[in-house]
Amino acid sequence: MEPQFLLAKAKDEELAKKGECGGAVSALFKYLLDQQLVDGVLTLTRGEDVYDGIPTLVENSEEIVETCGSLHCAPTMFGDLISKHLNDIRLAVSVKPCDAMAIKELEKRHQINPDAIYKIGLNCGGTVMPITARKMIEMFYDVDPAEVVAEEIDKGKFIIELADGTHKSVEIDELEEKGFGRRNNCQRCELKIPRNADLACGNWGAEPGWTFIEVVTEKGKTLVENARKNGYIDVKTPSEKAIAIREKIENVMIKLARKFQDKYLEEDYPAPENWDEYWNRCIKCYACRDVCPICFCKECDLEKDFYTDEDEIAPDPLTFQGVRLSHMCFSCVNCGQCEDVCPMEIPLARIFHRMQKKYRDDTGFIAGVSEELPPLYSPEKE
Amino acid sequence: MLKVAHTICPSCSVGCGVNLIIKDQKAVGTYPYKRHPINQGKNCKKGRDSYQILNENRLKDPLLRKGGLEQVNWEYALETAASQLKSYENREIGIIASGDCTNEEYETLKKFATTLGVENIGYNAKNIPTFNFKTAPLDDVENSDFILIIGDILKENPLLGRRVILAKEGGAEIIAADYPEKTLTGINSDEYIQIESTSSFLDNINRNVLENPQQLSTVIISGLSGEEFENSLKFFQDSHVKLLPVMEECNSRGAMNLLPALSEDELKDLLEKVKILYVVGDDPASYMEESLKNIEFLITQNFLVNETVLMSDVVLPGSCWAEKTGSFTNTAGETQNFEKIVEPPGNAIDDVTIIRELAEKMGLEL
Amino acid sequence: MSEEDVKIVGFCCNWCCYGGADTAGTARMQYPPNVRILRVMCSGRINPSMVLKAFKEGADGVFVGGCHMGDCHYDAGNYKWNRRAKLVEELLPEFGIERERFRFEWISASEGEKFQETMKEFADTIKSIGPLKRSTPQISTQAKFTAKI
């Protein structure tokens, strides 16, 4: 369908106030729960502080208000949480582009039922690891990280808000040059607006107090229309200028991501010797596989004796990550989870992302975005 | 229906944070806890599998030996345990705990023993004797310029191993020593020394390396016990280095702060001295079945069925870590609280409550 | 190990390439003894893990031979393999294994000569790059090893 742009705002005052922008996302969730169109809503709630995002299933619409707002220091993944534990209910979920990409791949593999899920996309400029965020706030902002009550990313700056209302900001470029800021995979991520979800919501192009929504699917369109008709949201049309601004920022972000891809996947890419050093550390804990939304097999080749040496100290990378790469690198959505959870600090997402990029260049298949399964799965004579 | 909740990993002494996934009141998996300062969402396999502990071999009801072990109600089980304990002299009573109870349980147990006047009490220290000095915090490991490791940290305590890797990436020099020909820690160090005994190894250490005041040096000791452990401590303690001994269980360090550490020999002595034994958490039957045979009456409190449970006269079903609120002290001495996430199964209850009720039945005031 | 002793694993499909090898054999066309042939029913049976495993077990080169496009006895097996082969080509260099160490070809049962030529060429290529040196923890350690004390 033709994309449709609009500005939306929660009619419920509390949602509008507590929401990151216009609280539209929360209002849509509330509508879906109230009308019993879904059994639950999967979102993030803030745990002990702004660096602690906890996946939460909300079943009572009264509780939606507690999930309002964006957490930029919570690099979570919803894909496998849904396919493993929530595929028996009708669900709505807030998704960053990488969540949406993972869900899309899982849908193609019949691990998530596309008819039972509303994907409310959030534009995403990137997420910061909680501990990295705390460290950098101490170092660059000269603030006790515990005193931060809110954070946001705007106009290339990472901005923090303190209890007394003061704001402090530092350029993300500067933070990232020094090895802080967004996760490496986020720096390389070029899907900034999740057009693989039903709606793509964000602040780019929005007026203060409103959420900018790009309506992507018919399902999304119906949802917004009905939520408006039922008095959950106010909707208006954004100006041509706002749409243009949004597009401009998106393009700048994509360019920047490509620059980082060149840096991390080509110029500064570890040489095979460096990789050998990394692989030497592997404790074969399977955390990378278990967290990967694309690795969903119930029976995994990596655990076969066939690939294991009795006296191995670290697994042979060829038949460990090599085999995993050969099974799914072409579908890697660069969500960074494998790298995030590796106890041995092996920069896994780099090799997987690099391989998916090569595959994409060869075949045109974009993991998490293309409608069809990777061509490698095709039975056709082509 | 679905809940993700913070807790502390019960599977080793590093003290990582881990999120449990609870579906319909049952632990079904773990989820990365990235906000946790110790492990940033990274867990080893043991840690990620820890949720299974909640679902396996659980004790659900109090049991009493009447020929075989039979289900009874709490009242009856506690009453029997209490009257048996009262029928013995204080010096005939023994109490042993394991290294994975909560600090609150150790405190309660200690009060219980003191009030009752029992001196034969301690925890199974897996032959790591009590020590009392300030150990290196985990952040110091990461910021070290030089690290000497005895044992295979990368493999056994991966999230401590990670700090070593980070130190190495920051330019630290890493030397590892251990018995096998090759270890994971060894192949990732600048130098690996295969040793035949710790004493000959210590004799050969160039002390100058340890005395350099310009650098932050850390020594990590793991996998050693008994005399070897004590000698190594002594050797390094009066040098300039920071020391980090790695304990066996998730709360061995907490136990050490509150109860006497019992070595295997000491445990054996204790078992031979007493006639009635109250075991909390530990499984002496698995390593000392013979000595247990002298015990006239055996009371066991645990959350799972183990060999000791099967030999017991009274069994008091306790709770697994995620079913109670409490704290663990990790190997670096950091105490971390955790909250109750799920209900214990069947009629099992919180361990502190069990100890308190037992005391009450005995007419003790804790 | 000398350059002459390089080991090459050749996966050949039963219906075409293996037939080609057979034809070469019957016609007494010599091909290098470095090549050890493994017969598989179809090139579509080969997956990248098998190639990886061959290299792990010490192969210096891996060859896969199937039927010409359109001739696969299972209809599309060689098309499927062809797509996987492309991935293998991209994957090997990531582990420090030169692309040239891996080759695949379509050879019919009657093409004894093509089989011989291909094997010769491939063996020459592998000999010229030499044995595969891999630095996995099993083979070498980066840590300096100090004598026992």
Ligand SMILES: Cc1cc2nc3c(=O)[nH]c(=O)nc-3n(C[C@H](O)[C@H](O)[C@H](O)COP(=O)(O)OP(=O)(O)OC[C@H]3O[C@@H](n4cnc5c(N)ncnc54)[C@H](O)[C@@H]3O)c2cc1C
């Ligand atoms: C990490 C992150 C980066 C973003 N970057 C941009 C950007 O660069 N440009 C832009 O235009 N918009 C960005 N957004 C989107 C924007 O911040 C708002 O979320 C969006 O405009 C919706 O606003 P709202 O008031 O309608 O949402 P709300 O009503 O406040 O609802 C937001 C919903 O998102 C959920 N949520 C919060 N954090 C996360 C998370 N980390 N992962 C998944 N779900 C989460 C909340 O639980 C809540 O349900 C980002 C959002 C996130 C989470």
Ligand code: SF4
């Ligand atoms: S990978 Fe992309 S979508 Fe996911 S958190 Fe990072 S920037 Fe956002």
Ligand code: SF4
């Ligand atoms: S390989 Fe890593 S980055 Fe790629 S999808 Fe899996 S977890 Fe995400």
Ligand code: SF4
């Ligand atoms: S998470 Fe890291 S250490 Fe664990 S198996 Fe994967 S690569 Fe190896």
Ligand code: SF4
């Ligand atoms: S290192 Fe220890 S504390 Fe950390 S996850 Fe593994 S077993 Fe648990």
Ligand code: FES
């Ligand atoms: S049968 Fe020869 S390739 Fe399929």
